Amino acid sequence: MSGSDAAATMRDSGSERVGNDATQARPNAPSATLENDRRHLLRSWSALDGPAPLVVGAGEGAWFRDESGRRWLDFSSQLVNANVGHQHPKLIAAIKAQADTLCTIAPYHANAATSEAARLIAEVAPGDLNRVFFTNGGAEAIENAIRIARLYTGRHKILSSYRSYHGATTGAITATGDPRRWGSEPGAPGFVKFWGPYPYRSAFHAVDEAQECERALAHLADTIRVEGASSIAAILLETVVGANGILVPPDGYLQGVRALCDAHGIVLIADEVMAGFGRCGEWFAIDRWSVMPDLITFAKGVNSGYVPLGGVIMREAIGERFRTQAYPGGLTYSGHPLACAAAVACIGIYRDETLIPRARRLGEEIIGPALRAMQARHPAVGDVRGLGLFWAIELVRNRASREPLVPFNATGADAEPMGAFAAACKQRGLWPFVAANRLHVVPPLVIDEQALRDGLAIIDEALHVADGYCFD
Known part of the structure; x- marks a missing residue:
């Protein structure tokens, strides 16, 4: 089975649940994996008392599952490296x-x-x-x-x-x-x-x-x-x-x-x-x-x-x-x-799998048009740009002034608007790549076209949260 087919298999087995299983409860007690992580591990760019990491148990194609069984559509390719998806x-x-x-x-x-x-x-x-x-x-x-x-x-x-x-x-x-x-x-x-x-x-x-x-x-x-x-x-x-x-x-x-x-x-x-x-x-x-x-x-x-x-x-x-x-x-x-x-x-x-010309086509025919349409609908979208499966949505509080949605190098309460936006994506089953005042749209190159459209639709919905921080 190719990576593209694997992604499609996972999608067909339940992509309609993207967004619907977002409220699935996680176990009340932390797992042994999480306990060991918190007790013994210093993770990259993280404070020991920072947010607990998501414990991931499995992946396939453009999807991965956490230890509770919840499925996530991976729009980050992890750190923009899982180009052929999970478990090809x-x-x-x-x-x-x-x-x-x-x-x-x-x-x-x-x-x-x-x-x-x-x-x-x-x-x-x-x-x-x-x-x-x-x-x-x-x-x-x-x-x-x-x-x-x-x-x-x-x-x-x-x-x-x-x-x-x-x-x-x-x-x-x-x-x-x-x-x-x-x-x-x-x-x-x-x-x-x-x-x-x-x-x-x-x-x-x-x-x-x-x-x-x-x-x-x-x-x-x-x-x-x-x-x-x-x-x-x-x-x-x-x-x-x-x-x-x-x-x-x-x-x-x-x-x-x-x-x-x-x-x-x-x-x-x-x-x-x-x-x-x-x-x-x-x-x-x-x-x-x-x-x-x-x-x-x-x-x-x-x-x-x-x-x-x-x-x-x-x-x-x-x-x-x-x-x-x-x-x-x-x-x-x-x-x-x-x-x-x-x-x-x-x-x-x-x-x-002709993934390289496919990435170019998906960027030109699906991602670029979808993001530009979001820019027209959402006052929080200041700019969209990218190539292939490598895109960014830059979020602002005001289009005229181009004031970023969060300040440069924002932390704590200053970063709350982007945190709320990222949370809205996650609530709908999409794992985002958020950096500063931007969402990076960087899914695996093997992503099924319908899953790509589903993920973009989730972003479109989540942008209403960002819009709430805008001013005229």
């Missing part, structure tokens, strides 16, 4: 087969799964990006991309955008622009921030996308000038900004960044950890603009997070830098056979 049978089979053959081996050995995964990733990468360094995830991919750029250029500075998230390790969190970096400061040396394009909230007072592109590139050129081009190793950017708002760059921007890099001998690093592997309707989001970066970082969708895996893809010239000189970095689990076998299977699923 082909992916599970590949992991089991690899476990029967070879569970682990040191990275100084070669093995079939790892070399095949590298070949397939190079095959779908643009241009002459044909050599892969494997990591355990996206943050380590960023760390190694930075190291490679510095070694290749002999320079030390890294330019990155304020509206960005690149990971939580030392270099990656320093490169990050959003408030999650604050708790890790002072960070690593050599990082400089710049403002990227964001037409809805332009830092450049632009009146349209063309002007936003022109002024953003002029700002970046000025930043390069005052920082000293000869000191800059790389410009690091998310091709389509993910957790900071799903910001699709205006046409011409990435081409302009490429031109600036070429003019000054700067390495262009495209962070495709979230946007890559079909999420934007392309193998890599940067393919949409026919721009070839020097390095691509990836993770998440490469194997849908079934086993931790990330990596860096590099151009031929950069790879040749290490032809006779050893690369001074490594990881015990680099190119882990189970993770790479999952990647081989996942790339096969993308191809066999």
Whole structure:
């Protein structure tokens, strides 16, 4: 059974209950799983006395179930990584087969799964990006991309955008622009921030996308000038900004960044950890603009997070830098056979089920029109934007002033409006991805079309809650 069929099976077995089983009672007593979690675990980005996590017991396709048996339509793809959905049978089979053959081996050995995964990733990468360094995830991919750029250029500075998230390790969190970096400061040396394009909230007072592109590139050129081009190793950017708002760059921007890099001998690093592997309707989001970066970082969708895996893809010239000189970095689990076998299977699923053009079509024909219709109906919707199955609804209190529904970096009572909106989604059986004043619409690529429409209808209903916080 394909992932799409699996999702359809779950839907057909009870999608009409989405929204109707939302009041199903959970057990009064906490489970042993939850008790152990609360007693012994420190979870990512969480306080020990924060809200209790949902205990998840099973998943299939675009759905998962909590321990009470309640079904959730996963509009988050977890952390935008479960691209082929939960428990895809082909992916599970590949992991089991690899476990029967070879569970682990040191990275100084070669093995079939790892070399095949590298070949397939190079095959779908643009241009002459044909050599892969494997990591355990996206943050380590960023760390190694930075190291490679510095070694290749002999320079030390890294330019990155304020509206960005690149990971939580030392270099990656320093490169990050959003408030999650604050708790890790002072960070690593050599990082400089710049403002990227964001037409809805332009830092450049632009009146349209063309002007936003022109002024953003002029700002970046000025930043390069005052920082000293000869000191800059790389410009690091998310091709389509993910957790900071799903910001699709205006046409011409990435081409302009490429031109600036070429003019000054700067390495262009495209962070495709979230946007890559079909999420934007392309193998890599940067393919949409026919721009070839020097390095691509990836993770998440490469194997849908079934086993931790990330990596860096590099151009031929950069790879040749290490032809006779050893690369001074490594990881015990680099190119882990189970993770790479999952990647081989996942790339096969993308191809066999034509998920990448399907994602592009679902974005163009279903999600985009539905969100724009919601924008027309709901005063709380200030902006909608996205590609493929990678969209954001930006919520505001007032369309004229564009005041966000919650303040920047809102916590506690200030965050209550978005909390109420998210709760309205959950009450109807939809698991949302909420960040700041935005809802990100990022379901698995295998989602059944009717389930996708059902989820969008839930969002439409929940937006009435957000509307209640608006003022004229």
